Amino acid sequence: MSEVKRKKSISRRAFVAAAGGAALASGMAGFPSIVRAQRGPVRVGILHPVTGPLAFSGNQARAGAMMAIETINEIGGIRSMGGAKLEPVLGDAQSKPDVGAAEVERMNEAGVSAIVGPFASGIALATTQAAAKHNIAHIVDVGVVDQVVTRGLANTFRFGPGLSKIVDTAIENLVAINDGAGKPARTVMIVHEESAFGTGMSKVLNEKLPGRGFQIIETISHANPTRDFNNIVLKIRAQRPDIVIPSNYYDEFVLFSRTMAQQKVRPKAIYAILGGAASSQRFVKEFPDAAQYIMDCNHWYDPRNPVAQELRKKVEAKGLYFTYELFLNHECVRLLAEALERAGTGDRAAVIQALASSGFANHFMPYGPTRFVNGQNQGAAPVNTQVQNREIQLIFPKEFASAKPVFPMPAA
DSSP, X not given: OOHHHHHHHHHHHHHHHHHTSHHHHHHHOOOOOOOOOOXXXXXXXXXXXXXXXXXXXXXXXXXXXXHHHHHHHHXXXXXXXXXXXXXXXXXXXTTOHHHHHHHHHHHHHHTOSEEEEOOSHHHHHHHHHHXXXXXXXXXXXXXOOGGGTSSOOTTEEEOSXXXXXXXXXXXXXXXXXXXXXXXXXXXXXXEEESSHHHHHHHHHHHHHSGGGTOEEEEEEEEOSSOOOOHHHHHHHHHHOOSEEEEEOXXXXXXXXXXXXXXXXXXXXXXXXXXXXXXXXXXXXXHOHHHHXXXXXXXXXXXXXXXXXXXXXXXXXXXXXXXXXXXXXXXXXXXXXXXXXXXXXXXXXXXXXXXXXXXXXXXXXXXXXXXXXXXXXXXXXXXXXXEEETTEEEEEESTTTOSSOOOOXXXXX
């Protein structure tokens, strides 16, 4: 066997062993084959809220990023840089924007080439601005508010869809679901947390839903964290909306949904948009009765993709949940690795240029190829899910659907 063939064979075996299967290998392979002299590691900031109210989501996000880094390093690192390894510089935003910004300053001192994170919109507004001061590429994993990418920050790249795209898709799908059932729903109540995420969601819904034939009875905001939803649910019981749209993070979403179930308040639909728990296997496993029939328009993966299937097995074998925080960060790190391969350097300006010209298509999201315009991935799109019989099913778009929507929600 020639030396070149021997190296390729070792690389392939190492990849399969690291990734957990041939399917994952085929999904993450395809790096340039030219190998240069090995250089030092490329430092990458992994920044999430791993303590505080958003800790569950932050730790899931960190786990996804770390799994991608480990696999990339085990299969040969950044080959155009001589097999340079990715070296994570971990940061904890503590669920606070100012702490997130301070962590960016620390990562700048550590010499990171790019930052991935930081999950929450309010934190992202602060961290992307802080990173821009130092010309550090910042790949935003979730952080859906539109302002994250509408401020003209050349260093900011959001891989997933933004709020306007998600809300527009959610409304279109809600109209289609309602029309398909004979239009039984007309009235809506919105319940949202008070940070940039929930407030932004509420604003867009109040602007757009009336024009699509829905009457908004009331919009209710709540603190984050909130530990008692009884009064809010009593208001919903009294006003009897056809649809309740909650916009909050994981803990609050779970408590709100459980309170709805406990008080036996059953509208025609609980229709979440970026529901903090609505598309989470953890919620479905721990509180199946409260989760049943909840719909959500959210980030999701292509369940038909063998790479995603293999990664989910690996994640669950570790005792983790395959949530959108985890798999979005996994793919964001792969997006960065692809950009580093093309850049051939960890130089910050070169990394920004490589991301700006990205055509990353070798992902397992239900997206088209990655194409950034003003920092927003034009190929990104949300999907609709619904919890049916303790499973999260895709119900829209039809080309990805694993089940039909159940609407209206059956009586208890």
